[in-house]
Amino acid sequence: MTYEKLVTALQYRLVADGDRQAVIEDAYAGDLLSDVMGNANQDSVLITIQAHKNTVAVASLVQIHLIVLCNDRKAPEDMRTAATEQNIAICETTDNQFVAAYKIARLLGKV
Template sequence: MMNVKELSTKLEYTVFALPDPVAQVTDGYTSDLLSDVMGNAAEDSVLITIQAHRNTIAVASLIGIKAIVLCNGRMPSPDMVVAAEQETVALLGTAENQFTTSHRIAAALGIS
């Protein structure tokens, strides 16, 4: 278990929104299909994706996902950043691909 601030610092992610830096994350899920995320991602997890739009925040909030990591250098839309702040979902970014990001997060959380 690790909080989102520790995760972002340890893995050197870009921070777009960090409304609750002490929110705890215990797991991760990698997907770009939001219906898949809704059916399979766990509460208190990190979503690893390239979906850089407001709907991703809505799905994360619905499930209780604490953080989203946008991969491949994707930049969030301005309304995505606003939604992340409003829904208390950390929004982070990396130039890494989803495979590498998934591995690094799993290792940081001690689940790899």
């Protein structure tokens, strides 16, 4: 599934565009970015509350295509700029990580 289809299905606010061709296969929920770096699979969505540009740096390392910012956290401008440069999409939601992870797992056919 592409990030666009996923974000549309979730009705989350897209605040930075990414790679429209990339296919999302998996997801990872985590706020400790060293853990994300070590354990997230490539071609994933990252579900997190870490709304800052270093999240983009970690996402680019592990080939994460979409960052979902939960709990109504807003991506600051420098984060959106970094994401655009790295071709990583960002969306925002009022859902918490648990609810977002459940919805995304269903859409990806993981549950």
